[in-house]
Amino acid sequence: MVANAHFLVDRWCLGVKDVVAGIQSPAFAKEMMEELRSKINLIECSPERGRSIVEGGVAYAASLGLKPHPDYDKVRWIWGDVDPNQSAVEEEFGFEGKPTYLPGPYDDKSRQRMILQTLNDSVGVGNYQLLTPDRSLI
Template structure:
């Protein structure tokens, strides 16, 4: 085979190999974007757009366990906005729920405008936001409780954000004790499971627990203005107290 023909074949082989690598990378990206965890990983190195926190989480010595939201957003592939909302319960549950998705810039702007008009969230540093979330998780773990199982899907959005020490900026539990107050839709099975875990970890008399008798709570995407309150018709059973 002539030298020029050999060079031509080598060039064609290199082009074919390059095309195959591109196809594999495209397939990898498509597979990644098929799951929420993959979407958040894909956006993990994007520029941070906004970070906000509910003022409820910053109240000192609250009369009821503090619960509120932490939001982080980044620029995602395709010029979309990747957003994660963490429902944080400082009473004992840590990250009680989590939601988020990709949004167009227009959709995202509408959501932020709506939230700000109702003064639901206030801007904060990403390092502080992560510090609050991780401190809440650590407190929950000390009570025998784990963060919501979907937390790991959204956690990649914290990439390269070092958690700041929150110090005395937030208050855990109520009156010095871990405190659980059931939401109106927490079913009895879930409440019983939480109670048993806290009892086994903390011991009788070392936590507060108010059990409701109705429903199961769903944290729907971006429906973040609803406070976690007990239904007026729910009956509350005090299972453990400070006495």
């Protein structure tokens, strides 16, 4: 059996937005990866870099007062002893030096207001960017 976890990481602001995890047979896990590769452009990276991106995203969001997806703590054990400090890549968070929030399709108005208020409280008005669905900065 193969344990796997998929982390949706917003490196600009929210950190870990979603987590999907499970235990499957090796054949099913291979099938799932082939299906993902057929639908989206996956970029291979080392486990160390993967952990660095995920945990860096969590730390960045925490510095802004934002928490990761509720399932993150249930799944983070999957990294085992993978050392994110061994990643050969220095990760960047934020966009153009600022937290940048792009509301997602499941961010209702209440969640959007909560995130913007959290950013106001943590970094102050004018110290973050809001990206509209048409990708223009406010």
